[in-house]
Amino acid sequence: MAAAAEVGGDKYHSFIHGESERDTVWRYGAPPSYDVVNKLFEAERTQVWPEGSLEEKVQRLLKTWEMELVHKVRPEDQKTVNSAKYTASTNGMKALSRAEVMAIGGYNNFLRTKLPPEHRIFDPDQETLESSMATFLTAFPRGFAIEVLDVYSGPPKIAFKFRHWGYMEGPFKGHPPHGQRVEFVGVCIFHVDEEMKVEKSEYFYERGNFLASFLSPPDAASGSGSGSGCPVMQGN
Numbered sequence: 001m002a003a004a005a006e007v008g009g010d011k012y013h014s015f016i017h018g019e020s021e022r023d024t025v026w027r028y029g030a031p032p033s034y035d036v037v038n039k040l041f042e043a044e045r046t047q048v049w050p051e052g053s054l055e056e057k058v059q060r061l062l063k064t065w066e067m068e069l070v071h072k073v074r075p076e077d078q079k080t081v082n083s084a085k086y087t088a089s090t091n092g093m094k095a096l097s098r099a100e101v102m103a104i105g106g107y108n109n110f111l112r113t114k115l116p117p118e119h120r121i122f123d124p125d126q127e128t129l130e131s132s133m134a135t136f137l138t139a140f141p142r143g144f145a146i147e148v149l150d151v152y153s154g155p156p157k158i159a160f161k162f163r164h165w166g167y168m169e170g171p172f173k174g175h176p177p178h179g180q181r182v183e184f185v186g187v188c189i190f191h192v193d194e195e196m197k198v199e200k201s202e203y204f205y206e207r208g209n210f211l212a213s214f215l216s217p218p219d220a221a222s223g224s225g226s227g228s229g230c231p232v233m234q235g236n
Contacts, residue, residue, distance in 0.1 A: 010034055012041065014064045015079045024077045032071050037143025044165070045147045058160050059148040061190070065198055066146070070106055070133075082197040090203045105129030107136055113207060121211040122173060135173065139214065140166035140182075149185065158190040172214040180217040184210040 009017035016031045026032075049056035061080060068078040075083035075098065086098040093112055101109045108124035111132075117123055124132065136144060144166040152159040165183030186205025190198050 010038070012038060012060060012063050013067050014060060015068065020079070021077075025073045027071050027073050032067065034067075034143070037145050040142050040166070041145040041147065044145065046163070047147060047149060049148070054154055055148055055151050055160075058151050058158055058190075061158075061196065061198075062148060062160075062162065062188075063146065065190075065201075066106070069101065073102075080197055082193050082195075082199045085193075085199040086201075087199075088201045088203075091205070091207065095200070103129070105132050107132040110203065111207060111211075121214065138170040139168050139172040139177070141169050142167055155192050155196065156194075158192060159187065160190075161185065161187050168214060175214055178217045180213075182210070182213040182218060 013034060015021060021031065024031075047055070049059060065080040068080055072078050075081070081098065083098050086101075087095040088098075088101050088109055089095040090110055090112055093114070096104075096109060104124070105128070108127050108129065111122055111124045113120060113124070117125070122135070127135070144164060146162060146164045149161040149163055152161070163183060163185050165181055167179065168177050168182050169179055170177050184205055186203060188204070189200075189202040191200040191202075193199055
């Protein structure tokens, strides 16, 4: 799995600091800081996994993989990704290559949809990598925390349940902040190689309820932000 926490580094992400990152090219010129979102994670996580457990290792891999795809520009710097083979899919849609994901950005990849443009709360086809990042950084000034809720199978096909959440304390696409928690629960499958690098990621979650939570507080929206229906059939 991903390396353990670095001395003097981040408690939940690997490959940010240390000798291995001396020549890393960072998208924004310097390593990211997760101090603020780590505080949110620690305050509101529902599981505290023992260090060294399968669940803790998968959670660290998830967080590190997400960090590397967002912040590291060069494939050789991404130590949790098998760059030559990597593909990503969401809710059964067409898989994209690493180069395609890096070009459009993680949010646009994650929020791809088959809905007609006129029904899209957030339209990834009209967003750039930079604009999508700015949209969610503005809406979630304390960050977008993620935790692993359960691990169903270990490598080489790691299937797990996760929870993603943040507080809408900034505007979202012209909608004023309501200050409430926006969250969703989903399932992911990581296909990994013998070095524990991710070759393929498959995400399944209910996109519609997640985005609807930005329009009104989750308890007032139709359904909760986490959603409970079939992620493939609803919200695509």
